[in-house]
Amino acid sequence: QVQLMESGGGLVQAGGSLRLSCAPSGRIFSINTMGWYRQAPGKQRELVATITSGGSTNYADSVKGRFTISNDNVKNTVYLQMNSLKPEDTATYYCNIQRTFGGYWGQGTQVTVSS
Numbered sequence: 068q069v070q071l072m073e074s075g076g077g078l079v080q081a082g083g084s085l086r087l088s089c090a091p092s093g094r095i096f097s098i099n100t101m102g103w104y105r106q107a108p109g110k111q112r113e114l115v116a117t118i119t120s121g122g123s124t125n126y127a128d129s130v131k132g133r134f135t136i137s138n139d140n141v142k143n144t145v146y147l148q149m150n151s152l153k154p155e156d157t158a159t160y161y162c163n164i165q166r167t168f169g170g171y172w173g174q175g176t177q178v179t180v181s182s
Contacts, residue, residue: 069093069171071162076176079152083180087147089162089173094143100165101138101145105158105178112161116147129155152180 075087087103102117116136117125124136135148145162157180162173 069095071164071171071173073160073162073173073176075147076160076178078179078181081152081154081180081182083152084148084150085152085178087149087160087162087176087178088144089146089164090142090144091164091171095164095166095171097167098140098143098164099167100163101136101143102163102165103136103145103147104161104163105156106161106175107158110158115160118145149178152178154180154182156180 070092071089073089079085098120100117100119103115104112105115106112115127115130116134118136118138133151138145159175159177161175164171
């Protein structure tokens with residue numbers, strides 16, 4: 068069973084930057100979309116950003132202009148560069164890879180932004 072391994076979370080001051088990475092433990096075929104979601108305490112999980120196999124990106128309005136998603140199709144790895152972080156970005160960030168049939172979720176990495 069392939070697992071997604073996330074890294075790069077941590078504690079940062081407002082205005083700072085972090086870079087999240089997500090790599091699978093094995094090869095994944097027929098990937099349609101890779102993305103990042105987040106869930107803050109007491110809130111529902113929400114989309115942060117996605118990127119298709121063709122390179123098209125989609126961002127939540129709240130992160131546009133601050134976050135950038137990218138990927139490496141050879142390594143099946145997806146990244147999230149987060150700049151100008153705000154306290155409201157504090158959440159557990161989850162990596163997601165969607166295939167034609169089914170997908171995978173990571174265990175989550177904590178991002179905490181202090182004011």
